[in-house]
Structures are given as structure tokens and as C-alpha cells.
Amino acid sequence: MRPYDIELLDSLPFPPSKYEERQGRLHLMVQEDQVRPLLSFLIKKEDGELSNLYHLPSGNCIMALVVVPRRGVIVIEGALEGTTYPSLTIELPSAHWYEREMMEMSGIVPLDHPNMRPLHLHDWPKNEHPLSPSFPSDREVPLVGGTYHYRKVEGEGIMEVPVGPVHAGVIEPGHFRFSTAGEPIINLEVRLGFVHRGVEKSMEGCPLPRALRLTERISGDNGVAHSMAFCQAVEMGTDVPERAKMLRCIYSEMERIYNHLGDIGGMATDVAFAVPAAAAATLRERMLRLNHDLTGHRLLWGTMVPGGVAKDIDAERSDHLQNALVDLGLSFDPIEDTLFNSPSFLDRVETTGTLSLSQAKDLRATGPVARASGWDRDARRDFPYAAYARMGFQVQVQREGDVLSRLRVKIGEMRESMSIVKQCLDLMQDGELRVEVPVPDGMGVGLVESPRGELVHCVHFENGKMIRYKVRDPSFCNWPTMEKAVLGNIVPDFPLINKSYNLSYAGNDL
Amino acid sequence: MALIDVIITLTEVLFLLALSPLLSGIIRKIKAWIQCRKGPGILQPYRDIWKLLHKGTVMSKEASWLFLLIPYICLGAMLCLAVMMPVFYTGSSNGIGDMVAAIYMLAIFRFMMVLGGLEGGSSFGGMGSSREMMISAIVEPTLLLSIFSVAAISGTTDLSDISRYFASSGASVLSPSLFLAAAAIFISLMAENSRVPFDNPATHLELTMVHEGMLLEYSGRELALMETASYMRLTIFMVILSNIFFPWGIAMDLEAGALVIAIVAIVLKLLLISVAVAVTESLMAKLRLFRLPNLLTISFTLSLLAVMSYYIL
Amino acid sequence: MFDIIERRLRGKGVVTEPLNVLQGMGHAKAPMASKKCDLCGLCVPACPTSAIITDGDWQVDAGRCLWCGDCQSACPKDAISFSRDCPAVTDRSALVLKRNSPATGRPLLNEEMRKVLGSSLSIREVDAGSCNGCEVEVNNLSNPFYDLDRFGIKIVASPRHADMLLVTGPVTRNMEGALMKTYLAAAEPKLVVALGTCAISGCPFGGSYAAGSGVSDVLPITLFIPGCPPSPWSVILALLEALGRQ
Numbered sequence A: 001m002r003p004y005d006i007e008l009l010d011s012l013p014f015p016p017s018k019y020e021e022r023q024g025r026l027h028l029m030v031q032e033d034q035v036r037p038l039l040s041f042l043i044k045k046e047d048g049e050l051s052n053l054y055h056l057p058s059g060n061c062i063m064a065l066v067v068v069p070r071r072g073v074i075v076i077e078g079a080l081e082g083t084t085y086p087s088l089t090i091e092l093p094s095a096h097w098y099e100r101e102m103m104e105m106s107g108i109v110p111l112d113h114p115n116m117r118p119l120h121l122h123d124w125p126k127n128e129h130p131l132s133p134s135f136p137s138d139r140e141v142p143l144v145g146g147t148y149h150y151r152k153v154e155g156e157g158i159m160e161v162p163v164g165p166v167h168a169g170v171i172e173p174g175h176f177r178f179s180t181a182g183e184p185i186i187n188l189e190v191r192l193g194f195v196h197r198g199v200e201k202s203m204e205g206c207p208l209p210r211a212l213r214l215t216e217r218i219s220g221d222n223g224v225a226h227s228m229a230f231c232q233a234v235e236m237g238t239d240v241p242e243r244a245k246m247l248r249c250i251y252s253e254m255e256r257i258y259n260h261l262g263d264i265g266g267m268a269t270d271v272a273f274a275v276p277a278a279a280a281a282t283l284r285e286r287m288l289r290l291n292h293d294l295t296g297h298r299l300l301w302g303t304m305v306p307g308g309v310a311k312d313i314d315a316e317r318s319d320h321l322q323n324a325l326v327d328l329g330l331s332f333d334p335i336e337d338t339l340f341n342s343p344s345f346l347d348r349v350e351t352t353g354t355l356s357l358s359q360a361k362d363l364r365a366t367g368p369v370a371r372a373s374g375w376d377r378d379a380r381r382d383f384p385y386a387a388y389a390r391m392g393f394q395v396q397v398q399r400e401g402d403v404l405s406r407l408r409v410k411i412g413e414m415r416e417s418m419s420i421v422k423q424c425l426d427l428m429q430d431g432e433l434r435v436e437v438p439v440p441d442g443m444g445v446g447l448v449e450s451p452r453g454e455l456v457h458c459v460h461f462e463n464g465k466m467i468r469y470k471v472r473d474p475s476f477c478n479w480p481t482m483e484k485a486v487l488g489n490i491v492p493d494f495p496l497i498n499k500s501y502n503l504s505y506a507g508n509d510l
Numbered sequence B: 001m002a003l004i005d006v007i008i009t010l011t012e013v014l015f016l017l018a019l020s021p022l023l024s025g026i027i028r029k030i031k032a033w034i035q036c037r038k039g040p041g042i043l044q045p046y047r048d049i050w051k052l053l054h055k056g057t058v059m060s061k062e063a064s065w066l067f068l069l070i071p072y073i074c075l076g077a078m079l080c081l082a083v084m085m086p087v088f089y090t091g092s093s094n095g096i097g098d099m100v101a102a103i104y105m106l107a108i109f110r111f112m113m114v115l116g117g118l119e120g121g122s123s124f125g126g127m128g129s130s131r132e133m134m135i136s137a138i139v140e141p142t143l144l145l146s147i148f149s150v151a152a153i154s155g156t157t158d159l160s161d162i163s164r165y166f167a168s169s170g171a172s173v174l175s176p177s178l179f180l181a182a183a184a185i186f187i188s189l190m191a192e193n194s195r196v197p198f199d200n201p202a203t204h205l206e207l208t209m210v211h212e213g214m215l216l217e218y219s220g221r222e223l224a225l226m227e228t229a230s231y232m233r234l235t236i237f238m239v240i241l242s243n244i245f246f247p248w249g250i251a252m253d254l255e256a257g258a259l260v261i262a263i264v265a266i267v268l269k270l271l272l273i274s275v276a277v278a279v280t281e282s283l284m285a286k287l288r289l290f291r292l293p294n295l296l297t298i299s300f301t302l303s304l305l306a307v308m309s310y311y312i313l
Numbered sequence C: 001m002f003d004i005i006e007r008r009l010r011g012k013g014v015v016t017e018p019l020n021v022l023q024g025m026g027h028a029k030a031p032m033a034s035k036k037c038d039l040c041g042l043c044v045p046a047c048p049t050s051a052i053i054t055d056g057d058w059q060v061d062a063g064r065c066l067w068c069g070d071c072q073s074a075c076p077k078d079a080i081s082f083s084r085d086c087p088a089v090t091d092r093s094a095l096v097l098k099r100n101s102p103a104t105g106r107p108l109l110n111e112e113m114r115k116v117l118g119s120s121l122s123i124r125e126v127d128a129g130s131c132n133g134c135e136v137e138v139n140n141l142s143n144p145f146y147d148l149d150r151f152g153i154k155i156v157a158s159p160r161h162a163d164m165l166l167v168t169g170p171v172t173r174n175m176e177g178a179l180m181k182t183y184l185a186a187a188e189p190k191l192v193v194a195l196g197t198c199a200i201s202g203c204p205f206g207g208s209y210a211a212g213s214g215v216s217d218v219l220p221i222t223l224f225i226p227g228c229p230p231s232p233w234s235v236i237l238a239l240l241e242a243l244g245r246q
Helices: A006-010 A034-044 A091-107 A199-203 A208-216 A220-235 A242-270 A274-295 A315-340 A343-349 A355-362 A366-371 A402-427 A474-485 A489-503 A504-509 B004-034 B045-051 B066-085 B099-119 B123-154 B159-175 B176-193 B211-215 B222-247 B256-282 B289-312 C003-010 C019-025 C071-073 C111-117 C131-138 C176-185 C198-200 C231-242
Strands: A018-022 A025-031 A050-058 A061-068 A072-078 A085-086 A109-111 A156-162 A175-181 A186-193 A442-450 A455-463 A467-470 C028-033 C058-059 C081-087 C095-099 C121-127 C153-155 C164-168 C191-195 C223-225
Touching: A025 A034, A034 A061, A034 A072, A034 A274, A034 B099, A050 A091, A050 A455, A050 A467, A050 C081, A061 C176, A072 A442, A085 A504, A091 A109, A091 A355, A091 A474, A091 C223, A109 B222, A156 B123, A156 C191, A175 A489, A175 B066, A175 B159, A186 A474, A186 A489, A186 B123, A199 A467, A199 B066, A199 C191, A208 A220, A208 A343, A220 A242, A220 A455, A220 C131, A242 A274, A242 A315, A242 A442, A242 A489, A274 A315, A274 B004, A274 B256, A315 A343, A315 C003, A343 A402, A343 A489, A355 A474, A366 A402, A366 A474, A366 C019, A402 A489, A442 B211, A455 A474, A455 C095, A474 A489, A474 A504, B004 B045, B004 B066, B004 B256, B004 C003, B066 B099, B066 B222, B066 C176, B099 B123, B099 B211, B123 B176, B123 B211, B123 B289, B159 B222, B176 B222, B176 B256, B211 B222, B222 B256, B256 C003, C019 C231, C028 C095, C071 C081, C081 C198, C121 C131, C121 C176, C131 C164, C131 C231, C164 C176, C164 C198, C223 C231
Parallel strands: A025 A072, A085 A109, C121 C153, C121 C164, C164 C191, C191 C223
Antiparallel strands: A018 A025, A050 A061, A061 A072, A156 A175, A175 A186, A442 A455, A455 A467, C028 C081, C058 C095
């Protein structure tokens, strides 16, 4: 990771009681009441983003990870005296879900938080907190009654439409509560947590090989991104071999390609435009088969390993990959043509589900969603990892923030991904695939641009044992922004907006 | 009405009942072909219905006896409508095939289906029902007007008589108003039978559903009846288009040769319309819900023009 | 607009794979030790889900296997390979694969089920806590390559229309109630299928405070389809075999 900008330290509004540099990150140790002003400064004045926020039981502090493009990664460690601290949400809306999560999972109460409802745990007793060290991971917690209070919208002709958790299509479970006036949506509330499997708790004390397999399955379609973030976190700055860096880029771009192809086809499916949808599905299947030919797994799981990569691409396969990508580019053109020359399709996607730039920034959207709203952020360029620093690619940015913009961003990114894979294949030299990684200790961070956006894994080791593992999937940031994007749209357009976002439920719920 | 007429009419009804799942199967097959897929066999709808007839019924707690009765009324309405249609012989339904009655048979079907959607007590049924009513508010007058225009040309509202009039007058009857009305009917056919761009018969998205939304709560035998009734409705619309507007080939006398030609003619026409439906469905995306009235208004305008052009030209 | 038809007429035609090609791709291949194996036991701790036992003879529980290959790389003798045919089964214990034991038989539903559902099957997919890898593959079942529709098997929108619940995931604490409700909403005759490793045994998430250990704790299961995630062709083969159609 690129080291932080030393000037940043001088510009802080007040000096931290202690600071140090670890693996290029700037760690600021402060008191609990100093976290909010410091974060406010970094986000509002320095244009930073809150990328993670969680509680670390050992040392009883809250950890806030802030990324400031061009200046580096900053970790604020706020030491707590008890189990409360002044809430950040009032000033920084992007902290909203993190604080709710912290409250139920670790029992740390953000005072004056505007919305103290649980997030992942349903019908859960008040005094149990899964991430507190005294909670055994296999404890069976009985379901306690109690109602979850949805935001109420009242007025003449306002109807409440509950949807889910089990949906009609083949998608993951989540509950959506619409308040509608006829067809237009007045309010949407997303309630998730249905696929909460206790990943973070399972990771505690977990041996690394097993943990690697778990991370691949946090959100299956982003398995490469998650396992790479895990590897980066436990490598703690160990330099991996050149060839492994290139292969890491190739695998993550292959993952992006098949994900984006699925989303493009999915948007066509959701507006009943069956022919381009079927064509996109065909291309995606060809990519999945290509993945299988290259690595033995259709979703590319099992490619990453701490210290490098587990699967190599030999010369013959590399040719195969080159040809397949050329072929993909040629076969994709007619699909794009059909979509963008169809007035009925364009009418569906234009101005649908608009997320404004200020909303995206306030709630801290990430990935294609943020870029479609005009926010030029990409971890591959801003915090380059693997071999991305040497790759030439254009970060795809659009302005309108509607479904069409997200579609354009995804199409553009797919083409850029194809070019990155090609560059990697051209630049790749023979060499080692992996190096031994020293026994990890202290804190490690993995920061990866997954197909859905910036993905962060934070890990803490103590005496060689994993004591806290925090995953922050990009979907966790983007879900709250979707509640804003659907406002004023009509109910039958919701599935399309949802598809253009294509968020992970499993990654969010953990 | 002579006994032979009754026999012919019953044969026609059975013919439509037996053929309608096949037409849906053919439409699916053609759509699959356009998507480069193999697609299910054209007999699959029969297998689906057979299976559903052998399944049990589950009902939501909110539903009443009406919920179970509705499928029978819906299928009954379609069978009545089939009786009114001239399929191979123009004389078979003399005097009972009034077009206004036919339109209201469709209205009964729609009304009952909407009630069924509400009866299930789920929010998707309610949404489907409300959308169906929105669509039907424009489709119904369109249907009436376009059939009025052919009624005006032929001077009668009896479907068999209209059919006979057109069949006997040959090419001289082809007028702009006939084509305008036919175009309006085709748009109504797509709208009434929940095809793309109005609705998507193959959708899995509960929030976008119109017709499917109303069927979500039905299961087993009741679902089989509702599906059959929906297949029937599509076929009957095709029969209206082919035998009221372009009834060439239909038998006007009870002769074996004429009847054979009539059967071949109607099958060919139904196939042709099925292809047209499948291709139309493949060419475009579903419209935004609030854009539907625009397209429906076009079809209404077409039918209005049809009536006006008859009186002006 | 009409370029869609034009392209179709000029294009390569139907891409759907014939059934015999899918049969050629075969079932999931589970890890199996060859004769070279001397039961040294190094693969046992390497397995992230403890699926391997070397007491007496080498055996692996394909219902716990993640298909990750960690056993393969741990083996000093290179004795383990993904070679054992592992079809879907109706009996959970048949997924425990032993060395030198006969291959498990094909799954088959009872005659009444086959009679009613044999030529028309409606599937309702329920995600009860999967990582969405299985969802990716279930969605792929409808792509033009596999085209599940052609077998008269379709994925339907309502549990009321369903004959089969295809359940993925270990059944999380938060999904148990919803899964039960979906099951009760389907009409008889109906069956439940556990798709993928977590639905079969809960691995690798199972046993935590938030996730159960598979669907069989909650519902009676008729068919287990192994894989992590199961490939589309093995799902199609499993369904057709169970329906007695091949």
C-alpha cells in the first residue's frame, strides 16, 4: 500500500495524543470524544471517505478507517472508557449503519444515535452481543418476540407494500417495505440480515487456510475480491512475487467481467427485453466456462492464497484467454447496439432510479453506483494494489446517476477490464507464484476494488491468533443509497433499479 | 337452431379449448428460437395443465369461497365466448353471437380475475388487479369501437353475420377502416393477454406483474383452470382478428369440403398471428407502466379513425 | 428494431447444449484417494470442513466437501484427485464416499411423484443463507446453453405454483421462519431439494449462533445435490435422473 502523505499530519485540526505509521497507514490514537471532530475534518475538509468503523474488544476502542485519495489511509483509534461514545451519525450520515451494527454486534452504544434499531439480528435478546469475547460462537440464542418498527408514512391513499424476504425471482432474501401513493414510491425501507451467518464470529480464532475458504464464500460472486482482500490483510505488507501480482489482476478482472455481463443481461431481463438478455447470458456462460478452463472453478474460487496465487496460467491457456477476450469484445458489440438502439429500452432506463452526487457523497456510495453519479473514485487507481499501478485504464464516470448511467459504467468497466487482462498477459514474466508469509501480528488491512466497489477487510492478530475480523462489503455502503434512489419512481421500476445496483445480500449480512 | 348447428358449435368450442394451449406453446417456442434457445416442446402447456389438475390446492387464510369459484366462472365465460365465435362455419352461432355480449363476456372474465387477485389477500394480487383495471379502462372502449367499425360496414352486430358479410363480399370490402380497426384489435390483443410490451408473461418479478400477479395465490386445479382460461382468451382474440376481420376461407354452407377448407384456413391464420405475437414480443422491451396509456390511446385513436373513416370515405 | 430478427437469421443458431453433451460433462467429481494413499492422515487437518476421515479407510463426506482441493495440495504422495463420480442422492449417508466402494446409485423419486411431476416440474428457489454462488448457478440454468425450460422444468414466481423447493444455504436463524412458510404455501405433492454443500451439511458456516447445519434440520429432504456450488449441468442431470427421465 502506498504510504500516507506526511503533510496530512500537520493539517489536522488538533494533534493526536499519539500517532504511528504501520504498513503505510497513519494510525491516530485519540480519546472517544475526539473521534467525531477528527472524522468530520477528514471527510468534509480533506475529501476523505469513511471506509470502515467497528469496535475492537482488546483495548476497548472504536476503529475508524478513512481513505483519503492521494493522501493515504488513516486509522483513527478512539479509546473508549465504557461501552458508550458520542454518536457520529449526526454529523456523518455515512456512519449510520456502522453504528447500528456496532450496537447490536458488540454492545457499544453510540449516544444520541437517531435510529437505534437492530440491523442484522432479528428477534434477538437485548443483552446478547455476538462479537463480545464472552459470547461462545455456537451459542443457540432463542428467538424473542418483539416487533421491528418500520418508518411509518401516513396520509390519504398511502399504502404499505411489504415484499420478501423470499422473492419471486432467484435472488437472495431481503425485506423491502414500500410506502406508495398508488404506484409512486414515497418511502422505501430495506431490512436485511436474513443471510446473516455469523462470518465475523466464525473467523475469530480460525486457522488461516480455513479462513481463506470462508472468505471466498462471504459473497460468492465476488469470491476473488473477498479472498484477495483477506490475503492482503494477512500478508501485512509482504511483497508478493511479480507474476502473482499480475495473476491477481487477471483473476479479479475476469471476475468483474462475468459480474458486469450478468448485470447488463439482468437489466435487459428485468425490462422483458429477452433477446439481448439471452445473448448476454450466453456470453456470461462462455466466460464462466473460460474461468473453469483457466482455474478449474467457474467462479474463480481457490485462486488466491496468502503470499501469492494458487493457480497459474500457462502459455497455452494465456493464448486461449487472449482469443476468448477478443471474441467476447466482438460478440458484445451487437448486444450493446441492440440495447442502445431500442427506444423502448432507453425509455425504461433513462431517468429511472436517480442518485444525485450529493446523496452519493453523504451516504458514501461506492463502486459503479458512485461512479455513475459522477463521483470519480476507484481503489484500483487511488490505492493501487497488486499490479494496478502499472496498468493503464480509464475510470468510468457518468453524471446522471440513473439506471442508464450505471449500465454505461458497467459496460465501460467491462471493456476496461478486458484491456487490463490483455496488458497483464503482455507484461507477465515467468517467476514465482507465491512466497511464504510471516506469522501475522497486529492489524492488517485489505483494500480491494471488487466488481461492486471498494471492499475492505480489517484483521487483528494477537499472539498469532485472529481475534477480530471485520468485513465491509461495498453493498453495505450502497444499500442505504438505494433507499434514496428509488424515491419518486414507480413500484414496477424497482426491480430494474435494484438490478442496476446489483448489491450483495450475503456480503452485507455476513 | 338446428341440431347440426349445435353439434358444429360444440365442435368449435372443443376445437378452441383443445388448440389454445398449443398456440401458447408455439408462441413460446418461437420466442425461444429467436433467443437462440431450444425452448420447451410445443405440447408443454398441456403437460403443465395435466400436472396442475393432479395437484392439491392451498389457499391463503384471507381467501373465501369466491376464490375457489372464480376459476370456474372465468373458464365458463371463455367457453361462452367460444360459443359465440364463428370458427369454421358462419351459421353455427346465429342469433347468439352478439358483439356487445361478447365484449362483456370478456369484461366478466376480467372482473372475476381482478376479484380473484384481491381475494388472495397478498399485496401483489392487489397491485396486479389495480393495474389490470387501469389497462382495461382503455382497452375496453377500443375493442368496442373497433368492432363497431366492422359492424357499421356490415350493418349488423351479430358476429356470425359480420363474418358472413365480409367472407361473401370478397376483396371489395377491404377498406382503410378495416385495417385501422384490425391494427387496434392487435394492440388490444397484446394488452389484454398480458404480452410484452404491456406485461411479461414469463416474468419472475412480483413487483412488475399485472396478469401473473393476480394468479400468484392460485394453486393446483384452480390454477390449471385459470391458465386454460387465459390460453382460451388469447385464442379467442386471435379468432376475432382472423374471422371477424379477415374471414376468408370460413365455411358459409354446411359442406364437407368447405368445412375442411375452413379448418385449414383458421389453423393457418392462428399460426400466422402466433408468429406475429412472438416476433412483436421479441422486438421490444416492456413499457414503463405509466407509458401504457399512451400506447393504448394510440390503439383507441386507430379504432376511432376506423369508425370515422367509414362514414367519411 | 428488426435487426434482432435479422441477426437471428444470420447468426449461428440455437446454442442450447443437447442432453448427451450435458451427460458427457457428467456429475460433480468428488475428491478420492487412489491406491497410492497410505492413510498418513495429513489431509484430515488440511480439510477446512473436516470432511475427510482416515480411520480404517480413506473416506470423504461429499456433503461437507467444499471442492477446494486443500486435501489434494496437502497430500505428499499426490494420491488424491477429483475423480470420484458424485451424483445427487436421495439418502444423505450415500454422500459419504469410501475408497473401493461401489458408486452410489442414481436418485429416483417415488412412482407417484414421477407420475405427477415427471413431465412438468415447477421449482421455487429459496435462498436460506447461501453465499449467492448457488444463486449464480441456478440463474445460469435458464441461460441459452442449459435452457432448463426445454425439459418442462421451470422456475416459478410463487410457492403456490411450486412442486419443488430448491433450497440453498445452511438455513440461517433469520431465514428459518420464512423457509417454513414457503414450504407450507406449496401444494401437495411437493418435495424439497438441498442444493450445495451448505444446504446439505451447513459447512462451512454451520453451527454458529446464526446458521443451522443444513436444510434437513428443518424440512424433510428428498434429494441432495452436492457441489460448492453445483454446476448447472450436474443440477440438470440430478433433476432428470430423479424424475426418471434418463
